[in-house]
Amino acid sequence: MTSDDQSSAGTLRTPGFRLASVVVRPSLNLLMGKDLQGMEKLPEGGYIAVANHVTELDPLAVAHAVYVGGNTPHFLAKDSLFKAPVLGGVLRALKQIPVIRDQRESHRSLEIAQEVLDQGGTIIIYPEGTLTRDPELWPMRAKTGAARLALTTGAPVVPITHWGVQDFLPPYAKTPRPLPRKKYRLTVGETVDLDDLRAKPLGRKVLSEATERIEDALTSGVAELRGEEAPDHIWDRALRQRVPRRQVQPDE
Template structure:
């Protein structure tokens, strides 16, 4: 690990509190952190457990980079929680207000300019795939990468679900288990960055995110991924290129 920036006190204090708890719960193996860029980047990751953000966040902090998770703007208005999120430099996201959404993009861009990492779960929630494969992604991560020009890097992990299964309320720490987290190669969007941001372009970029996460998880699991991908809205697996087929040349709004 070559870079070790001095992180803000709030980030360091939170990491010091969380790290011993995670080490007690589960062993870890981190791969590829040394390949992360010195500049700001966008991290996309699969989502199999409610403790995913802790595991992925600690890995990013280990490199001396601030992880900026996207959080619903309503959380920033809550007592205690809101000020804590602000101090930890997390990014509020407004889904309904277009002007507020533009401000969220500006906040994200500012974090990237300072060398931070924007952390995104492209699926939008814990995977609903019965076998815990990455499911159909939303377009937000691809849109942010195309709008900012920041590197888009997949973080994949496997094993956290053995300690806290999706939607479980209590962990199962014994016998002690282990998870593996792997940083993949940046997702290549160079050909798409030169084109207008149409729905077709956005769909293509999003499918590349899905492919990177699925391939990475398949490597960690040591087994091939399903030919189809889980669509949360339809509650079933669908062809992987269905998103692009529904696209069009209209400018993405």
């Protein structure tokens, strides 16, 4: 990072962030071993990190990598959580991003996201929207939210994939399996190339194409970590089965 980037990121490393880091990072190091690969690919300044989602503990693993890489991790959360007496204060102190459903105020989410990116923070998004339902834990078909945010803000999109966290806490499990001590691997992929799409009108075709590139980047990263060939088809949550990859549709 340049000195300017460090200064920018530092504006977001509030006492709340530093306190969370002091508590969370040593705990994660104690619970699991880790192998972080490709950290040099993290860009300078603000960026959007897209990640595969296998278990409820994933956010800690991804946030840890982002923080070690020099940036502050920021997640999107329901705006109702920000109204809770204690939790809301914590979320605001850590400058997390409220997802505002009210159309009259929804622009505030984008404004806060842009502010985070401008100050050198990282927005972590799970394009699938939830834990994968794929029976073999491959990334599912993604929603267009990550692509829309990237194309609207101009921020680079970096795929961060991991494998092994689910050995400690299986999908949808409430009880971890700490023994024997588990180890996960995490890799940072190449920035998703969206340059040719950024100058085009933000229609269905552009969003679909950008989303498919994000899907492909996540699937390729998981395949590399698993040492396996990815399925030819992708899991569609609505249909509860694997379907052909997204077919780009013409703009309306």
